[in-house]
Amino acid sequence: MTATPADWERLLDERLEYRVRVQFGRARTQPVRASYEGRSLDLRLHEFFASAPAEIADDLAAWLRSGRRARAACARLDRWIDDQLAALPRKTPRSAKLITRGEVYDLEPMARGLFEREFADAFESRPRPKITWGRRGPSRARRSMQLGCYVRESHLVRMHPVLDQAKVPEWFVRFVLFHEILHAAMPAGLRPHGPEFRARERAYPDHDAAVKWQSRHVNALIRSARSGKPMGRNQQPLSGVQGLFFRL
Numbered sequence: 067m068t069a070t071p072a073d074w075e076r077l078l079d080e081r082l083e084y085r086v087r088v089q090f091g092r093a094r095t096q097p098v099r100a101s102y103e104g105r106s107l108d109l110r111l112h113e114f115f116a117s118a119p120a121e122i123a124d125d126l127a128a129w130l131r132s133g134r135r136a137r138a139a140c141a142r143l144d145r146w147i148d149d150q151l152a153a154l155p156r157k158t159p160r161s162a163k164l165i166t167r168g169e170v171y172d173l174e175p176m177a178r179g180l181f182e183r184e185f186a187d188a189f190e191s192r193p194r195p196k197i198t199w200g201r202r203g204p205s206r207a208r209r210s211m212q213l214g215c216y217v218r219e220s221h222l223v224r225m226h227p228v229l230d231q232a233k234v235p236e237w238f239v240r241f242v243l244f245h246e247i248l249h250a251a252m253p254a255g256l257r258p259h260g261p262e263f264r265a266r267e268r269a270y271p272d273h274d275a276a277v278k279w280q281s282r283h284v285n286a287l288i289r290s291a292r293s294g295k296p297m298g299r300n301q302q303p304l305s306g307v308q309g310l311f312f313r314l
Contacts, residue, residue: 068116074123078109081127090116094154095215095224097147100130114150122146148258156219164198168230173197176240177223180247184270188251195221195250197243202227203294211291214242216249223247228291234283241276 069077071088078086085106090113093099097112107130118126121142128139166174177197181189195216213226223246229239245267252263267273286297 069118069123070116071111074109074111074115077123078107078127078130081124082107082131094151095217096212097151098126112147112150114154118146144259145257151258164196166197166199168199168227170230170232170234171236171239173199173225173239173243176236176243177247180240180244184244185247185251193221195223195247197223198225199227199230200224211288213287214246216246218249218254221250223250226291228287231290231296233297234287235279237272238276238279241270241272244270 071090074088075086078088083105086109087106088109088111091110092113093110094112097114099110101108101110109130115122115126125136125139125143125146128136129143132139134140166172166177174197177194181194185194211226211228213229214223216223223243225239225243225246228234229242248263248266249258252258256262283297290297
């Protein structure tokens, strides 16, 4: 059975305490995007959710309701999404203008250091991924956003420009860059956030500090991305934040 956006709206309305509006899209880097407006939720799902089994619908509802506290549901949802993304036909790569030098941080020397140390043997027989800052401009993110992504089809790491500001520590920017290059370094057949990926990520020296910093500054980063203005004073995290900036 194929579920329409209206089917998803009825299903989620039954499980959640607020109004849900659902649209389908084809975004591969963010196959689930949730934006809250008062007591209503705008939800954009990749069109492969039209064929999601009933248990995935339950897991999505659990994530929307409880965030990462619904650990088992989130793990199953992540695995299912990863499997669906892997099964999609390959996209024709588009040439992208690479911009590594930002207003505060230059990604090129950061990447060079990571390639020389953490990934010294990872790209001996294949090219290193291309690195760039993403397009600048106000974001529509409300409760979650991606700080970085790896596009396997074009072998490209794209970093969110909200990181290119003085109040974001350089070591945190470098960790996000490490996380995305790690996706490029892992064999294509492995699950993107499987045990081997997690183990290598946790071994990175700044892993624990990065998780803590991200949690403390989620509010300020989202506000900065939405307004296009630099981060203000440190703020406590928003209640009900759904998901991490990149899936740790």
